[in-house]
Amino acid sequence: MTNFPPHPPPPAEELVLVDRELARLDAHRNRLLARRAWLVSVLRQPAAGGRALGPALGRALSAETIRPAETSSPSARNVLLVLGGLLLTIAAVAFTVVGWGRMGIGGRSAVLAALTAAALAGPLALLRRGLAATAESVAALGLALLVLDAYALHRVALPDVGAVAYTAWASTALAMVWAGYGRVVKPLRAPLPAAVAVAQLPLVLWSATAGPAPSPGWALLGTALFDVGVVVRATNPDVRALAAAGGSVTGALALVHGGLPSLMAGSPAEAAGPAALLAASAAVALFAAWKLPSASLAVSAVGGLALLAGVGAVVRTAAPEGWAAPAYLLGAVALLCAVVTPGVRARAPRGLSHGLAAASAAVHAAAFLAAVPPLLLVLAGPVAGLPDAWAGPGPDADAGPAGVLPAGVLTAAPVSLLIVAATAAATARPSLPYAVRPEWRTAASGAAGGLGWAALFLAPGAVGAGFAATAVFQTALTVAALAVAVRAAGRTAARTALGCALTGGTSVAVLSLATRPATFAVLGALLAATALSAARPRAGRAVRGVLGCAATALSTALLLAVAAAGDLAPQQAAVLMLAVPAGTALLAARLGGGHPVTLPMECAGAGAGLLAVALAQGDPATLALVLALGGVIAAGTALRADRRRVAAAVAVALWVPAAWARLHASDVVTPEAYTLPVTLAALAVGALRRRRDPSASSWTAYGPGLAVTLVPSLVAAWGDAHWARPLLLGLAALAVTLAGARWRLRAPLLIGGAVLALDALHELAPYVVQVVGAxxxxxxxxxxxxxxxxxxxxxxxxxxxxxxxxxxxxxxx
Structure with missing residues (x-):
């Protein structure tokens, strides 16, 4: 063994020691395995028999050579006994049902009775001899013969009794006989589970013979109650498992018989019967949950849902049309209040209370999902009016979404959302009786705020408010959400309020496009509120950044509205749109790069600049002006040290296409006259920068200047049928390439080489085509x-x- 130090070493040293010891043990094990293989080979040699090497080595060799049996004796015995009992059962069935022969039914009944008595008495003698497995097989045969005896009794003595009624009575008798036989002969395992299985039939069969008055659900519920009692009182695990399975199936079928009619009921009278069945099912489930703590959570949740479905069905049929969700929610709230009361909380098992709370939560979630379609319709409905902007609210504006949804749905949706919000707010209270983790409390608090805002946003449509009232109310609600987002202490509450503000602001902004005054009023109010909120230092950095981006987007939308009001052409509006990136650049320079709104605002301003470029696509002259002004804005931004690298590259990237667009607009076919001065100036600036900063890249210093002339000249050369321009361009590109190789500058070398190769390819292309064709x-x-x-x-x-x-x-x- 490796000697470890008395005091634990550092983890790294201890790991080395442990790995060293494991490697030593592996090596020792490999040596022992090799030695064992050699010893086994020696023992198996003919000259070295097990007896000559001593008893111990002989036993070792014998153990090495004996093969284990593929099947055990008990397994083989069980297979034989099962097959034997099955064959005897088949023979008895054939004897009773098929093989009539010359013996009448009475004679066969007597024979069956004698065989049954022998089969039921045989296990007693077999158990005394210790043959338990054989006794089980004979007892199973006896149980099967009892079924055949019942069949024979019906044929002989009770032929006029209906098959269903007789089966109900016979199954009752068989269940009682098998249960009694199992209680008497306790070592047998089959009779009691068989009695439980047969006991699932009587009540259902009796209900089928009782006429149309009673519902089969009550018989199924009674059977489920019997199964619950068996599970509670029985000690045999097989009996408990079979009863639990039977109770689950019959209970589920009882819920189906009560649930479907309750959903289709049209009046309280029609809903009363299914509601009573559901309430009774809930009582059985809660009794099972009370007596069976291991399954109390799931069973009590099912029972709670059954109770809420029954009570909610009665309330739903009495409520106005479209108020189904609030009807079910009232029962869910009442159930939750009952669960959290001190008396119920002290007496009921914890799993039962949690299951009822889960049932209430499920109904709340379903009510929220039912309110989602009206909410989405109100939020996204104004988008349908975009093609008819400023054409007026239209004749159906007063009806709003209520004209699309079924009657009462839009009115009930805010009520459902308010109820769910109140429940979520109550769940978030620290004084809640049950231990709820802090993160769940925080999530519930945020959900309560969001649901309350959604309910208020739906309120104008629910009460049938007109266009103007709806726009004013939703704008005010958006401004209030912005104030909450700025003032909220928690991160979750702030982000929830911010999400509500952005969603509602977008919706009401699109809604305001119905009329010109509404557009300017709503966009102006939203812009002022968003800008003021972004300027509040109390808000978090993420919230202020999002608000800065939103304020820039609102400014862009407001300028577009101004352009539309002035009947400006798209290219004219493009020049106006440059006010957004110019304003954001000036404001960003004043605020500094570390301000939370600077970067989001600059990104949103760049988006407005791209929109301006897109609007100017139809006019090359305006496009050149927009690109040049954008380059000026980027160059001004490059004066800031923290934006110099990116803004300078953007400025060059805008100026180059601006020059090309200007040349294209002026129908210039000789671009070198305009690009060469720019190139010379750019190369001079690049040389000065390289002299001051030798580490500056050649791409930054010389790349833009070279590209200004070489790229347009290459484009012109490919469309030029004469030889002068390609020759001069090739010579210039060769000179640039050699200069890059001489002074080891990557940008001149690669740009000049690429232009030279493409120019040469242009000159050789016709000859290559001719050669390939030949x-x-x-x-x-x-x-x-x-x-x-x-x-x-x-x-x-x-x-x-x-x-x-x-x-x-x-x-x-």
């Missing part, structure tokens, strides 16, 4: 194959050359 059809594939072979043969050398080229480029600036 070749036979088999020549191109053959040349391609030879090229692939050559490349494959020199693959490794090419890889080394590529690595060298990459290293050389990496050493460039």
């Amino acid at each position: 070749l036979p059809r088999w020549a191109p594939p053959a040349l391609a194959g030879l090229l692939l072979l050559a490349v494959g043969a020199t693959y490794e050398q090419r890889l080394r050359n590529a690595r060298r080229l990459r290293e050389r480029l990496g050493r460039m600036h």
Whole structure:
């Protein structure tokens, strides 16, 4: 063994010691296994018999060579006994039902009675001899013969009794006989479970013979109650399992017989019968949950749902149309209040109380889901009016979503949401009797706020308010949500209020597009409230950032409304839209890069700039102006040290296409006259920067200047049929490439080389086409194959050359 130090070493050193010890043990085990294999081979040699090497080695060798049996004796015995009992049962059935022969039914009945008596008495003698398995098989045969005896009795003595009624009585008698026989012969395992299985039939069969008056659900419920009593009182695990399964099936069927009619009931009188069945089912389930703590949670939840379904059905049929969800919610709230009362909480098992609370929560969730379609219709409904912006609210504006939804649904939805919100708020209270984790309390608090806001947002449509009242109320509600988002102490509450404000603000902004005054009033109010909220230092950074982005978006929308009101063309509106990125750039420069709203606001301003570019696509001159002004804004932003790198690149990326667009708008076919001065100036600026900062990249210093001339010239050269421009462009690109190689500058080398290659390809393209057309059809594939072979043969050398080229480029600036 490795000697460990008396005091525990550091974890790293102890891990090394443990790994070393495990490796030593593995090596020792491998040596022992090898030695054992050699010893076994020696013992199996003919010269070294087990007897000559001593008793111990002989036993070891014998144990090594004996094969285990594939099946055990009890398994083989059970298979034989089951097969024997099955065959005897089949023979008895054939003897009773099929094999009439010359013996009458009375004679066969007597024979069956004698065989049954012998089969039932036989297990007593077999148990005294210790043959328990055989006794089980004979007892099972006796139970099967009892069924045949019942059949024979019906044929002989009671032929006029109906089959269903006789089966009900016979199953009752068989259940009692089998139960008594199992109680007398206690070592047998089959009679008592068989009695429980047969006991599932009598009540259901009796209900089928009683006429149409009683519902089969009551018989099923009675059977489930019997099964619950068996589970509670029985000690045999097989009996308890079978009774639990039977009770689950019969109880579920009873709930179906009560639940479906309750949903289809149209009046309180029609709902009373199913409600009574559901209430009785709930009582049975709660009794089972009280007596069986291991299953109390699930069973009590089912019982609570049954009770709520029955009570809610009666209330629903008495309530106005469309108020089904509040009707069921009232029962759920009452049940939850009863669960949390001190008396019930002190006496009821914890699982039962939690199951009832879960049932109430399920009804609350269903009511919320029922209110989602009206809420979505109110939030997204104004989108349908976008094609007819400023055309007026329309003749159906007063009806609103109520004209689309069924009667009463839009009115009941806010009530359901308010009830669910109140329950969630009560759940979030610290004084709640049950231990609810803090994160759940926080989530419940946020859900309560969001549901309450949704209920209020639905209120104008529920009361039939007109367009103007709806717009004013929803705008005020959005402003209130913004105030809560800024002032809320908790993160969850702030984010919930912010989400409500953004959702409601978007909806009411789209709704306001119905009329011009409403558009300016709503957008102006939302913009002012959002800007003021974003300026409040009390709000969190995330909230202020989102509000800054929202304020910029609202500014963009307001400018679009101004452009539409002034009947401006899209290209004219594009110039106006540049006020948004210009304003955000100035405000960001004043606030500084560390302010929470700076970056979101700049990103939203960039989005407005892209919208301006999209609006100016129809006019090249306006597009050039928009791009140039955007470049000026980006260049002004580049004066800030924290935005210099990105803003400078954006400025160059805007100025270059602006110059091209201007040339295109002026029908210029010789772009070099305009691009060369820009290139020379840009290269001079780049050289000065490289002199001040030798670590500056050549892409930043020389890339934009070279691209301003080389790229437009390359485009023009590809469409030029003369030789002068391609020749001059090739010479210029060659000079740039050589300069990049001489001074080890990556941007001139790669840009000049790419332009030179493309220019040469343009010059060679016609000759390549002629050569390819003159070749036979088999020549191109053959040349391609030879090229692939050559490349494959020199693959490794090419890889080394590529690595060298990459290293050389990496050493460039």
